[in-house]
Amino acid sequence: MRFPSDAAARAAATEFDLDTANSLPGRHSIALDGVTNATASSVTDAKGWVYAWRGPFVVLSMVTVPNRIPMRLPRNRKRCCDCRTRGSRS
Known part of the structure; x- marks a missing residue:
């Protein structure tokens, strides 16, 4: 999704995350080492x-792993973020 500014995109991503937290009981955050956006x-x-988020854009990604291996999910999510930001350098 594209927003009018970088700050608006960051705010929207934060609000989307909070809305997800409020609508899914038991949801917990997962740290993505080295990913700040x-x-x-x-x-x-x-x-x-x-x-x-990057610049005025927000991207939602859903990641699923076949087995409940807690360390696999953050690794796959971080890889997804790396791919999304690597391809859009300006």
Whole structure:
């Protein structure tokens, strides 16, 4: 999604994340080492959401892993964020 400014995109991503938190009981945040422009969360550690922002854009990504392996989900989410930001350098 595109927003009028970088600040608006960051605010929107934060609001989307909070709305997800309020609508999904048991949801917990997942740290993405070295990623400062995204929030990640999960309820089951098998499926999770990432809200990433760069400039005026926000991207929602959903990640699912076949087994509940807690360390696999953050790694896959971080990889997703790396790919999204790497391809859009200005």
